[in-house]
Amino acid sequence: MKFGVFYEHQIPRPWDELSEYRQFQNALTQIEVADSVGFDYAWQVEHHFLEEYSHGSAPSAFLSAASQRTKNIRLGHGVFQLTTNHPIRVAEQIATLDLLSGGRAELGTGEGVGPTELHPFQARVREKRKMWEEGLRALIPCFTTEGCSFEGEYFKWPARNVLPKPMQKPHPPLWVACSNLNTIEMAARRGIGALGFQFATPEGARAWVNRYYNLFTSELEPLTDYALNPNLAVVSGFMCAETDEEARAKADGWTFFVFCLEYNGTHDYAPGTVNLWEEYQAWKQTEKAQKAFSTGLVGSPETIRRKLREFADAHVDQIILLNQAGKNTHEDICSSLELFGREVMPEFHDLEASHQEWKAEVLSGTRKLESIDLSGHKKTEVMTALPEIVRKSAEEFARSGPA
Secondary structure, three states: OEEEEEEOOOOOOOOOOOHHHHHHHHHHHHHHHHHHHOOOEEEEOOOOOEOOOEOOOOHHHHHHHHHOOOOOOEEEEEEEEOOOOOHHHHHHHHHHHHHHOOOOEEEEEEOOOOHHHHHHHOOOHHHHHHHHHHHHHHHHHHHHOOOEEEEOOOOEEEEEOOOOOOOOOOOOOEEEEEOOOOHHHHHHHHOOEEEEEOEOOHHHHHHHHHHHHHHHHHOOOOOOOOOOOOOEEEEEEEEEOOOHHHHHHOOHHHHHHHHHHHHHHHOOOOOOOOOHHHHHHHHOOOHHHHHHHOOOEEEOHHHHHHHHHHHHHOOOOEEEEEEEOOOOOHHHHHHHHHHHHHHOHHHHHOOHHHHHHHHHHHHHOOOOOOOOOOOOOOOEHHHHHOOOOOOOOHHHHHHOOOO
């Protein structure tokens, strides 16, 4: 099993003139720490206009800075929105990151969430899946040809040589956001790595891993000519400390993250009119907040090891740890990464060779995976604990009317 760290760049109010500066500088140091203790990946989202929840609107700039302060950790867009970015600009920025990092870039792509993010870019929610598919078809030739042209519904340009070209050939590994679990099936059919949220149970993890790899090997329908990337990664809340009690006391940021998912999914508000951190203070006393505390990988090294063994047994490829959230302190984040790297991660890194053997057997067809009923495993861990959180698929947005 491999491990990543995940950045939304959450900055709860109140803000001062240096709030964003401190966050970005601290995050770079945290990724240095993660690299030094053996983490495999660092991921940053792309979000726009989501006050307090995410100030991560320019992931290429941040990841490029991280590339100059790290040696081994892979640097992933988790994800680049193909609805709000032109494919040529995506190709240029990803290739540049790949060159700056010495071939460590990972390219996750996605559709964006809802009207708040998409409408200012003249993108429509009901069309976001079509835009994503066309954007990916348009993007890949930018990496692989010297005279790329495109003619589509959303993007069109005459033949041009898009420069620079990435160090990894034919291009960095491809991933897609799967915040709605059903999108995992789409990712498998497209031959792309799936980036989702932690499954509700080990049984659910096994069911979805089996479904992903069964579709990958039997119903493959790539959108265009790209290198396949069979991988399933999930994001989980995280805080590691010497005791469970200490970890929980330091994990306030994880429940703020969960609160923001619920609040932004159920409220519309004008810019600058809501203080999410103040709203959270009342919410965190509720039964919902207590349920949220029970989710994620929060605890002592032994507690986290016990949870991870269940997901390793299910053959999840990568666990991505969300540590920077809410007002978690820089010192607590760094100490948590160091403790996890020292006392937890080595056991699971030692399993990687046998996991790759398992995967090779699955992909070659020599190992058959059981088809497990998914009907009881349709929600992530967070959405099972808090069913009020809604993450609509592109198809559901389209059916619900104009947006």
